[in-house]
Amino acid sequence: MQEGKALPAAQVNRDLLRSILETPRWFWPVVSLLGMVVLAAAVTIGIMVDRGLGITGLNYKVVWGFFITNFVFWIGISHAGVMLSAILRLAKAEWRRPATRAAEVLTIFSLMTAMIMPIIHTGRPWRILYWAFPYDFARGVWPNIRTPLVWDPSAILTYLTSSTLFVLIALVPDFAVLRDRTTGWPKIVYTMLAMGWEGNPRQWKLQIIAGVLLSALILPVFVSVHSIVSWDFGMAVAIKSWHSTVFAPYFVVGAVHSGVSAVVFAMILLRWAYGWQDYIRHEHIDALGRLLIVVATGWFYFLVMEIIFGIYGLEGDELAVRALQFLPGDHGVAYNIWMIVFVGITYFLPVILWLPKAWRRNLWIMSAACISVNVGMWLERYLLFVPGQANKQFQTFTWNDYLPQWPEALIVGATFAFVSMLMLLFSRVFPLVPLYDIKEGDILKTEMQIGRRTVPATFRED
Amino acid sequence: MPNAEFPHKWGMVIDLDKCTGCQACVVACQAENNIPINTKDYFLQRRAYEWIRIERYWEGEYPNIKARFMPVLCQHCENAPCEPVCPVFATYHNEEGLNVQVYNRCVGTRYCINNCPYQVRMFNYWHPNWPARLENQLNPDVTVRTRGITEKCTFCVQRLRRGEIEVEARGGQRLNDERIAGGNYDPACVQACPTNALMFGDLEEPDTAIKPYFDDVNAHPGHGEHDRETRGYRLLEEMNTRPSVIYLKKIDQYPLKGGH
Numbered sequence: 001m002q003e004g005k006a007l008p009a010a011q012v013n014r015d016l017l018r019s020i021l022e023t024p025r026w027f028w029p030v031v032s033l034l035g036m037v038v039l040a041a042a043v044t045i046g047i048m049v050d051r052g053l054g055i056t057g058l059n060y061k062v063v064w065g066f067f068i069t070n071f072v073f074w075i076g077i078s079h080a081g082v083m084l085s086a087i088l089r090l091a092k093a094e095w096r097r098p099a100t101r102a103a104e105v106l107t108i109f110s111l112m113t114a115m116i117m118p119i120i121h122t123g124r125p126w127r128i129l130y131w132a133f134p135y136d137f138a139r140g141v142w143p144n145i146r147t148p149l150v151w152d153p154s155a156i157l158t159y160l161t162s163s164t165l166f167v168l169i170a171l172v173p174d175f176a177v178l179r180d181r182t183t184g185w186p187k188i189v190y191t192m193l194a195m196g197w198e199g200n201p202r203q204w205k206l207q208i209i210a211g212v213l214l215s216a217l218i219l220p221v222f223v224s225v226h227s228i229v230s231w232d233f234g235m236a237v238a239i240k241s242w243h244s245t246v247f248a249p250y251f252v253v254g255a256v257h258s259g260v261s262a263v264v265f266a267m268i269l270l271r272w273a274y275g276w277q278d279y280i281r282h283e284h285i286d287a288l289g290r291l292l293i294v295v296a297t298g299w300f301y302f303l304v305m306e307i308i309f310g311i312y313g314l315e316g317d318e319l320a321v322r323a324l325q326f327l328p329g330d331h332g333v334a335y336n337i338w339m340i341v342f343v344g345i346t347y348f349l350p351v352i353l354w355l356p357k358a359w360r361r362n363l364w365i366m367s368a369a370c371i372s373v374n375v376g377m378w379l380e381r382y383l384l385f386v387p388g389q390a391n392k393q394f395q396t397f398t399w400n401d402y403l404p405q406w407p408e409a410l411i412v413g414a415t416f417a418f419v420s421m422l423m424l425l426f427s428r429v430f431p432l433v434p435l436y437d438i439k440e441g442d443i444l445k446t447e448m449q450i451g452r453r454t455v456p457a458t459f460r461e462d
Numbered sequence: 463m464p465n466a467e468f469p470h471k472w473g474m475v476i477d478l479d480k481c482t483g484c485q486a487c488v489v490a491c492q493a494e495n496n497i498p499i500n501t502k503d504y505f506l507q508r509r510a511y512e513w514i515r516i517e518r519y520w521e522g523e524y525p526n527i528k529a530r531f532m533p534v535l536c537q538h539c540e541n542a543p544c545e546p547v548c549p550v551f552a553t554y555h556n557e558e559g560l561n562v563q564v565y566n567r568c569v570g571t572r573y574c575i576n577n578c579p580y581q582v583r584m585f586n587y588w589h590p591n592w593p594a595r596l597e598n599q600l601n602p603d604v605t606v607r608t609r610g611i612t613e614k615c616t617f618c619v620q621r622l623r624r625g626e627i628e629v630e631a632r633g634g635q636r637l638n639d640e641r642i643a644g645g646n647y648d649p650a651c652v653q654a655c656p657t658n659a660l661m662f663g664d665l666e667e668p669d670t671a672i673k674p675y676f677d678d679v680n681a682h683p684g685h686g687e688h689d690r691e692t693r694g695y696r697l698l699e700e701m702n703t704r705p706s707v708i709y710l711k712k713i714d715q716y717p718l719k720g721g722h
Binding site for chain 2: 051054056058059060061064118121122123127130131141143144146147149232235236237239389394398401
């Protein structure tokens with residue numbers, strides 16, 4: 001599993017810090033373009049706060065639309081970080097090394113983006129503190145802890161805090177390298193961030209212990225965050241297709257599916273943008289592709305189970321939603337066609353692309369598969385949330401449909417620009433491939449004699 | 463509470479056999495509760511709203527067809543699914559059995575709307591406005607709701623409060639059926655109904671007209687439905703929301719041919 005040659009430490013530093021110490025020519029044009037999209041969305045949000053949610057397509061029946069779909073999507077993407085760094089670190093998967101930092105940073109930025117969504121979706125966002133902040137503000141009314149809407153901020157903020165700590169601890173040795181290579185005010189900042197790192201054995205020991213401890217502590221948070229987000233829907237008694245107990249594991253596996261795919265795509269982009277061919281190698285993409293086959297199949301199992309659980313009870317209201325989702329009808333939106341598209345591009349197409357080894361090592365095919373998964377997972381959330389609200393209520397008189405308007409589409413599109421922009425800006429200030437982790441992997445790298453063949457191997461003593 | 467001496471638990475009985483679907487209750491409610499006028503735009507945006515709506519169902523195939531009407535308003539459930547999901551306690555149950563909405567607290571997450579099986583909670587997508595002269599007819603007893611919050615039927619709590627003040631606190635008498643009707647303290651829909659299909663009363667009052675229907679339905683809940691002596695039933699009883707509104711079945715004098 002270790003195909004690349006071990007590189008000298010000096011070259012690792014030079015290659016991986018190039019993104020920070022030199023500005024590529026494409027950098028500012030791309031960042032400004034993304035920034036303009038984000039600005040347009042910010043203005044739209046301003047208009048929405050000023051004039052009310054009337055400018056969206058939400059209506060009398062469908063009260064949670066694009067924003068909530070997008071919220072769940074980005075929470076899902078955020079699960080890549082812990083999956084790749086904590087779980088694979090504990091499982092001692094060597095190939096994780098170059099992917100960890102990008103995944104963790106993607107976690108933080110997608111969580112921040114996700115948190116914007118439910119806030120702008122409320123009717124009076126300026127009063128959000130009464131909901132999200134557990135303090136009674138002298139009104140004598142504390143937040144209602146019975147609602148999943150109060151569990152959400154607790155879970156998400158816990159996850160955000162622990163992921164940030166995780167990234168910071170992993171960054172400390174790299175900050176020290178940067179401190180030694182910069183001058184002027186960046187040096188002052190990096191000196192403060194490096195917190196007196198000298199690289200002596202005691203510091204390394206503490207850093208490793210902290211990393212392993214946080215990996216283990218972050219795992220329950222990882223599982224609980226998306227479970228709690230799924231309870232926003234699972235606990236709703238009045239909407240038939242939502243009221244399901246399988247939502248928590250289904251959402252967590254789906255989150256890993258879309259999150260890891262997003263990380264693979266981000267890594268391919270970074271490899272191309274910064275010329276990190278020696279670090280993000282085909283073997284890594286290959287390994288992630290194999291991981292994704294397993295995750296995707298787990299997700300597909302839950303998808304089928306969710307549908308079977310829904311149909312199994314043979315309740316009229318539930319069957320009505322399933323009919324809307326799967327059968328052709330005379331309603332406005334052809335949900336059944338979208339269902340077929342979504343299952344195809346989320347499971348069948350990417351898994352077929354991931355199966356042959358040659359295709360897993362083709363970066364174009366991998367990018368296509370990973371984008372396909374993420375488009376599909378976005379559709380999944382939409383097709384899970386909207387039909388239940390739209391047409392099939394208990395009282396057929398209130399059936400309704402939903403057509404998103406431009407403000408929603410613009411804001412949802414801009415969240416992608418926002419995360420990309422933050423990732424690019426981050427890559428200019430902090431190393432997106434962990435230097436010390438790569439060096440550690442190189443030191444551990446060795447060769448093993450099996451019969452007459454020499455194979456690369458990694459030995460660890462712990 | 464104006465007077466703690468007189469506890470109340472408000473309830474309503476809706477006789478579907480008497481309902482003609484005339485929508486008088488809907489208009490009365492719009493006028494009483496300062497509900498914005500449902501203009502063409504609101505309908506096209508599918509955001510028209512009413513605190514009480516007449517659901518109309520067609521039964522059979524033309525020409526062998528019937529229209530059925532059912533007024534649906536907030537059921538003031540004793541076990542309301544909307545209440546536990548509000549993060550800011552904007553909706554809660556008060557001592558008089560009413561499911562109340564506190565407009566000042568509402569932040570507009572709209573979870574309560576999703577969790578209401580009866581679909582009677584309405585969201586203000588736009589700031590409400592009225593044509594110039596119509597602003598003068600707004601009811602001064604009722605808050606004009608701003609945009610971005612959820613609202614719903616209150617059982618005309620402003621009228622009940624006035625009754626409690628005038629009859630109970632000042633007069634020292636209990637607000638019973640007769641005094642509610644005499645002083646126009648019953649909800650606007652009840653007062654406006656030309657066929658008296660809507661009946662309103664206090665379940666803490668032993669001899670109120672609606673009490674027997676509640677006793678009958680409560681004595682034979684859900685699975686024992688067929689043992690009921692009245693025509694009473696609750697909407698979506700299987701949800702166990704225990705509404706304070708009881709419906710009386712329509713008596714089908716002329717069933718559809720080959721009817722079901």
